[in-house]
Amino acid sequence: MTPEEWAEIDKRRQENEAARLAAMTPWTYRDDVDPMTDKLTRWACTTSTNRALLERPYEPVTADLCLRQSPRYGLDAIVQLNGSGQILCRSYDGCTLKIRFGDGAQQSFSGASAADGSSNVVFITNASRFITATKNAPTTKIQMTFYRAGDQVLEFNTQKLEWPRPAN
Template identity: 45%
Template sequence: MSQEQPEPEGQPQKDAGPDRRNIEIAAWVFSPLLLIIAASVVAVLLGAPWLRSVIVFAVASLSLGLFLFHRPQSWMRVGKIRSAGLMYSGVGTLVLAIIIPVIAASQTPHGQAARAGRGESVVAQAPTTQALVPQRADFYPWAYSVSPLTLRCINSTGYGAGEVVATSSDDREFGVTANAISAERPSLATLRREGSTEDAVDQLSRAGLRLCQGPDRPSFVLIASEGTPPPPPPSPWVYTSDVDEMSDQRISHACTMSTNIIQLEFPYPAQRVTLCVRQHPRWGQDVIVRLERGGQFLCTSYRACTVRVRFDEGEASAYSALEPSDNSSDAIFIQNDARFIANLRRSSRVIVEANFFQAGAQRMNFDTSQFEWPRRER
């Protein structure tokens, strides 16, 4: 009887068959799309621009394929066919990176309007729900004697271009843009308030033109109302008060910090300066300029020095000043305080120029708007 011979060692394994090869071919065919997906995931995770991530992936694949095609590496045996596949992936990804934004842009209103301008047909779309829901906005300053006004765009020729009309609450219709004014539709200027600025008039026209979406597209609707004035900016003045222990009467301060920084010589740092008005029950009313971080005014307590003061755009004036009675050099008291405070009430900006030890004459700018003195109790 014949015995089965054992299979010799080292015999090649059987081919896995065509399935593995077909899967690999399909992976290479769709590899540009796979690179696009990988680049998109990385862009989302890192917060990077999508197009930049796609280009980086494409260039990396193309460069690696070119390198391995011309200079095969022992540590990465891919062969010339797979190297060419890497180059195909890179080129294909670059092509998709160009095509995808173009297709996306053609679906936007701007892209459709551009195609219509080139003579290509664009299917008219039915008005959307969003277009029928009025938007609302308040405008200040309001230039018209009627409020509210409902704006819409007609005969639009492109995004931001068309005829804007306004309808009042009593159904009167006015032209906002010049090409919307006719005998039946008077100019909105007929409702203009006396003293209204051109910018207040133009802002309604600009808002109306933003409603224009292009030909064959519905116009948004804007209900424009008279707005309220914005709140005033916070006061640059800080008001404080305490009690004088020797008289049990109130001491009041109003202080503001300079808007600029003065430069002093070592050892004193560059710093801002404080301007204060003080009402003291024993010493009366004073105007004080004080260095917050040390320094030396060139002034003495027994001999007045001169500082120059300019209120707003007026002429600079000379004021006498003295150091405190304790001979400290980081503050000065401006004399003739009644005159200074009277000018302070009428100004919004004050410049004080004084001389400093080894630093010369320097100017200190103060925002003095909203000054209230004496301040009423809240």
């Protein structure tokens, strides 16, 4: 092969790799079927690119930002720690989350605790407003208050979100 042919092969490899990387998404998608109703719940989740630095007895922890469309619960936006920890969001009066979409100004969203009392989960109220803003932002930063660790910001790569999910 000539040097020009090798250069052309190398160029094609680089283009293929660039296309492969461009197609990658930080989101994982799954569908769950309720065994009692055979109805479908659709999920999209992305993991934070940083960790919340929690005090003992907890460890530093990442979180998942998940969107859920469920026939039982409706549309939800959920932040769940990937491990132990306590997000301070009282069941009786909720909490305020500061959220920044891309380079935009921070916005306030109300948060709600999980119905089962789990303290490592918070539901972002007005999920449709949140999802609309997330779809247009390459990153989404969420500030929450943690037990004995204060306010901290978790950052999520939110580019290339496909929501609502196309039917299979």
